[in-house]
Amino acid sequence: MTTIKEIAKLANVSSSTVSRVLNDGYVSDEVRRRVLKIIEETGYVPSEHAKSLRTKRTNVIGVVLPRLNTEASIRTVNALNDELAKEGYQIILANTNLKQEKEIENINLLKSRQVDGMILFATNRNRRLTDEIRQLNIPLIAIGQEIPDVSIVVNDDYGAAREMTDRLIAQGHERIGFIGVTEEDHAVGYLRKQGYLDSLKAHRLEIKEEWTAEAHFDFDSGYQAMKSIREQSVHLPTAVFAATDTIAVGAMQYLKEQHFSIPEDIALVGTGNSNIGQYLDPALTTIDFQNADTGREAARLLLHHIQHPGSKPVRKVMRYRLIERDSVLWL
Amino acid sequence: MTTIKEIAKLANVSSSTVSRVLNDGYVSDEVRRRVLKIIEETGYVPSEHAKSLRTKRTNVIGVVLPRLNTEASIRTVNALNDELAKEGYQIILANTNLKQEKEIENINLLKSRQVDGMILFATNRNRRLTDEIRQLNIPLIAIGQEIPDVSIVVNDDYGAAREMTDRLIAQGHERIGFIGVTEEDHAVGYLRKQGYLDSLKAHRLEIKEEWTAEAHFDFDSGYQAMKSIREQSVHLPTAVFAATDTIAVGAMQYLKEQHFSIPEDIALVGTGNSNIGQYLDPALTTIDFQNADTGREAARLLLHHIQHPGSKPVRKVMRYRLIERDSVLWL
DNA sequence: TTAAATGGAGGAAACGTTATCATGGTCGGA
DNA sequence: TCCGACCATGATAACGTTTCCTCCATTTAA
CATH class of the missing domain: 3.40.50.2300 (Response regulator)
Structure with a gap:
C-alpha cells in the first residue's frame, strides 16, 4: 500500500501538502497538479483507518x-x-x-x-x-x-389490522377468522391481533376461539393453521385475516386443496404486501407497509x-x- | 470513548499489559482479573481502526x-x-x-x-x-x-439450460419456445439461450424465430414476450422455456388470461427457483442454482x-x- | 517606504493500538 | 552458590492520516 508519505516524497512536498490537496486546502495550482499526477500514477488511496483514527x-x-x-x-x-x-x-x-x-x-x-x-x-x-x-x-x-x-x-400495525378488519366487515363479513403469530413479537403478533379484535368488538361481532390460530412465519404453519380452523369450526368463518402474507399463502393452498373457492366461499387477506401476492390466483388482498x-x-x-x-x-x-x-x- | 490508556491508568498497569490481557499474552491472573474488571465497568471496547492501522x-x-x-x-x-x-x-x-x-x-x-x-x-x-x-x-x-x-x-447456465431443454424434448415436446434477456448479460442472456439452442440442434428439432422473444428482468416484459410469441406464431410451441422465473410468471399470467391450460396446452418452465414458483398454480418447473x-x-x-x-x-x-x-x- | 495582511508551504503532534525490546525478579539445575 | 531460563511487566516506536503552529515570501494598504 502506498502512503501519503511516499506520495509526498515523489512530489517533493510535505505530507501536509498532499493532505491539503486531498482536502481542498490552500495549495498552489502548480503543486496541486503535480501531486494529483503522482496520485493518479500510483493509484494511491488514502487509508480510511488512519483517517478515522484522526478525525x-x-x-x-x-x-x-x-x-x-x-x-x-x-x-x-x-x-x-x-x-x-x-x-x-x-x-x-x-x-x-x-x-x-x-x-x-x-x-x-x-x-x-x-x-x-x-x-x-x-x-x-x-x-x-x-x-x-x-x-x-x-x-x-x-x-x-x-x-x-x-x-x-x-x-x-394496530391501525392497519383494525382498518383491514373494518373493511371486511363493511363488505358484509360477520364471521372473521384470524391467523397470527406469537404475541411475544409485539408488532406482528400482539398489535395486529389487537387491531383485529378491537374491530370486531367495535362492531359487536362474535369472537370465536375456534376461528383463530397461531402460526409461525412460514408457509407450512399457515397451511396447518388454516387446517386447524377448518377442522375445529362447526360454522366456518367467511373471511380469514392472516398476520403475514406467507401465512396467507399457506392458508390459500389448504383452502384450494379442500376445494373452497376464494373469495366466494371464504375471503382471505394477508399482511405485508409480499411480491408473491399479486401473482397468486386469486391475487391476495393485503396491507402494504411501504x-x-x-x-x-x-x-x-x-x-x-x-x-x-x-x-x-x-x-x-x-x-x-x-x-x-x-x-x-x-x- | 475510553481508550486503552485510561484502562491502564485505572488498573495501575501499562497499556502494554492491557493489550496483553486482551490478546492473551503473559499476564498474571491477579492483574488479568483487575484489568478485566475495569474493562467491564467502563464498557471499554478497543478501537478497530487503531488496531487495523497497526495490524x-x-x-x-x-x-x-x-x-x-x-x-x-x-x-x-x-x-x-x-x-x-x-x-x-x-x-x-x-x-x-x-x-x-x-x-x-x-x-x-x-x-x-x-x-x-x-x-x-x-x-x-x-x-x-x-x-x-x-x-x-x-x-x-x-x-x-x-x-x-x-x-x-x-x-x-449453459449446461442447465441445455439439460432442461433435453428434458422437455424427452417428454415429447418438439416445438419449444424461449424467452430470454439481452445477450449482453453473458450468463443469463447468452449462455442460457445457447444451451437451449444447442439442445434443439442436437435433437435436430426446428428452431423458429417466432417462438423466441426477448424480455427484461421483470414480470410485465415476460407477459408481453409471451403475448408476442402467441401473436406471431402460426403454430404455437407446446412448451416455453423462460430464462428467469419472473419472466415465466409473466408468461403464465398471459397464458391463463388467454385460457390456455398449463401444462396441457402449453408447458412452461422457468429458471432460478424463485420462491414464488412453488405457490403458483400450476407450480412452476424450474432450475435451482442453489x-x-x-x-x-x-x-x-x-x-x-x-x-x-x-x-x-x-x-x-x-x-x-x-x-x-x-x-x-x-x- | 514600511507595516500589515495574505497565501503557500513544512514540521510535528496526536489519534489508539500492537509488537519489539529491555528490565528486573524468581526459580531450578549443575 | 551461581548462572541461565523463564515469567511478568514497562517503555517506546510505528501504523497513516489531519491539524495546528510556525515560517517565509508576496502583495496590499497607509
Missing part, C-alpha cells in the same frame, strides 16, 4: 438486523442504503441470525468500528439491550419496536441525529395502505 | 453487487455472510445500484477501507475493471462471470486466498438441479 468519522453506518430473510427487511435495507449512499455513507451489516443474544454483541462490534450511526431492526426489548443502547453515545434509530429514549420508526419509506425515513432521521447531536428522540409512525385484490369480494 | 487486518470483507434485488443475490449474500461470520468476518456492502461505472468506484472505496478481501458480483467485464482488479493486491472472488486471472464461482452453495463456496475460496496469499486463481462451476413441478406434464 473520528468513518462514514459508515452499522445495521443490526435479525436476518436478511423477509421481503420487508430487504426493502427496508435497500432504501436505507440508497438514502445513506447519497450522503456518502456506507453500510456495514451485522446479522444476528435470529439469535437474540447476538444483538448486544453486534452493537458492540459496530461500536468498536466507530460507526457514525446505527440502525437497529428491533425484535424484542429486554432490559440489557435498552441499557446498552442508552450508554452508547452513537446515534441510533430503531425500526419496528419502541425502545425508551430512542428515536424509532414503526409501522401502524417498507422503502420506512428505510428512507430511518436514514433521514439518523442523518439528522448525526448532524445535530443531542437532539430529542423522535417517534415516527409510518403510513400504510390497503391493497384490495381478488381474494376478497368487493361490493 | 493491517480488518476482519471486514467487502461485497460489491449491483443491487440487493433478486432472490438469487439475496440468498448468495446471506450464505456468504453466514460463512464469513463463522470466521469472525463482517461484511460491508457496496451497492452499485445497477450503475456500471460505480463498480470501480466501489472497489476503490473498499480498498481504502483496507478490507481483507472482496466478493464481486460481476455483471459485465470491461477492460478497466479487469485492470483495476489485477493491480489490486487484495484477495477477490468474482461471482457470476469469468474474469481473467481471478478466482471465480459461476453457475453452469445460490446458498454459491455464497458458501465463494466465502470458502476467499478465506483460502486470504490464508494462502498468492495461491493460484480457481474456477469453480456450481451444480444445479432441475425442479420438476406441475407446469410440465411428466410422463
Whole structure:
C-alpha cells in the first residue's frame, strides 16, 4: 500500500501538502497538479483507518438486523442504503441470525468500528439491550419496536389490522377468522391481533376461539393453521385475516386443496404486501407497509441525529395502505 | 470513548499489559482479573481502526453487487455472510445500484477501507475493471462471470439450460419456445439461450424465430414476450422455456388470461427457483442454482486466498438441479 | 517606504493500538 | 552458590492520516 508519505516524497512536498490537496486546502495550482499526477500514477488511496483514527468519522453506518430473510427487511435495507449512499455513507451489516443474544454483541462490534450511526431492526426489548443502547453515545434509530429514549420508526400495525378488519366487515363479513403469530413479537403478533379484535368488538361481532390460530412465519404453519380452523369450526368463518402474507399463502393452498373457492366461499387477506401476492390466483388482498419509506425515513432521521447531536428522540409512525385484490369480494 | 490508556491508568498497569490481557499474552491472573474488571465497568471496547492501522487486518470483507434485488443475490449474500461470520468476518456492502461505472468506484472505496478481501458480483467485464482488479493486491472472488486471472464461482447456465431443454424434448415436446434477456448479460442472456439452442440442434428439432422473444428482468416484459410469441406464431410451441422465473410468471399470467391450460396446452418452465414458483398454480418447473452453495463456496475460496496469499486463481462451476413441478406434464 | 495582511508551504503532534525490546525478579539445575 | 531460563511487566516506536503552529515570501494598504 502506498502512503501519503511516499506520495509526498515523489512530489517533493510535505505530507501536509498532499493532505491539503486531498482536502481542498490552500495549495498552489502548480503543486496541486503535480501531486494529483503522482496520485493518479500510483493509484494511491488514502487509508480510511488512519483517517478515522484522526478525525473520528468513518462514514459508515452499522445495521443490526435479525436476518436478511423477509421481503420487508430487504426493502427496508435497500432504501436505507440508497438514502445513506447519497450522503456518502456506507453500510456495514451485522446479522444476528435470529439469535437474540447476538444483538448486544453486534452493537458492540459496530461500536468498536466507530460507526457514525446505527440502525437497529428491533425484535424484542429486554432490559440489557435498552441499557446498552442508552450508554452508547452513537446515534441510533430503531425500526419496528419502541425502545425508551430512542428515536424509532414503526409501522401502524394496530391501525392497519383494525382498518383491514373494518373493511371486511363493511363488505358484509360477520364471521372473521384470524391467523397470527406469537404475541411475544409485539408488532406482528400482539398489535395486529389487537387491531383485529378491537374491530370486531367495535362492531359487536362474535369472537370465536375456534376461528383463530397461531402460526409461525412460514408457509407450512399457515397451511396447518388454516387446517386447524377448518377442522375445529362447526360454522366456518367467511373471511380469514392472516398476520403475514406467507401465512396467507399457506392458508390459500389448504383452502384450494379442500376445494373452497376464494373469495366466494371464504375471503382471505394477508399482511405485508409480499411480491408473491399479486401473482397468486386469486391475487391476495393485503396491507402494504411501504417498507422503502420506512428505510428512507430511518436514514433521514439518523442523518439528522448525526448532524445535530443531542437532539430529542423522535417517534415516527409510518403510513400504510390497503391493497384490495381478488381474494376478497368487493361490493 | 475510553481508550486503552485510561484502562491502564485505572488498573495501575501499562497499556502494554492491557493489550496483553486482551490478546492473551503473559499476564498474571491477579492483574488479568483487575484489568478485566475495569474493562467491564467502563464498557471499554478497543478501537478497530487503531488496531487495523497497526495490524493491517480488518476482519471486514467487502461485497460489491449491483443491487440487493433478486432472490438469487439475496440468498448468495446471506450464505456468504453466514460463512464469513463463522470466521469472525463482517461484511460491508457496496451497492452499485445497477450503475456500471460505480463498480470501480466501489472497489476503490473498499480498498481504502483496507478490507481483507472482496466478493464481486460481476455483471459485465470491461477492460478497466479487469485492470483495476489485477493491480489490486487484495484477495477477490468474482461471482457470476469469468474474469481473467481471478478466482471465480459461476453457475453452469449453459449446461442447465441445455439439460432442461433435453428434458422437455424427452417428454415429447418438439416445438419449444424461449424467452430470454439481452445477450449482453453473458450468463443469463447468452449462455442460457445457447444451451437451449444447442439442445434443439442436437435433437435436430426446428428452431423458429417466432417462438423466441426477448424480455427484461421483470414480470410485465415476460407477459408481453409471451403475448408476442402467441401473436406471431402460426403454430404455437407446446412448451416455453423462460430464462428467469419472473419472466415465466409473466408468461403464465398471459397464458391463463388467454385460457390456455398449463401444462396441457402449453408447458412452461422457468429458471432460478424463485420462491414464488412453488405457490403458483400450476407450480412452476424450474432450475435451482442453489445460490446458498454459491455464497458458501465463494466465502470458502476467499478465506483460502486470504490464508494462502498468492495461491493460484480457481474456477469453480456450481451444480444445479432441475425442479420438476406441475407446469410440465411428466410422463 | 514600511507595516500589515495574505497565501503557500513544512514540521510535528496526536489519534489508539500492537509488537519489539529491555528490565528486573524468581526459580531450578549443575 | 551461581548462572541461565523463564515469567511478568514497562517503555517506546510505528501504523497513516489531519491539524495546528510556525515560517517565509508576496502583495496590499497607509
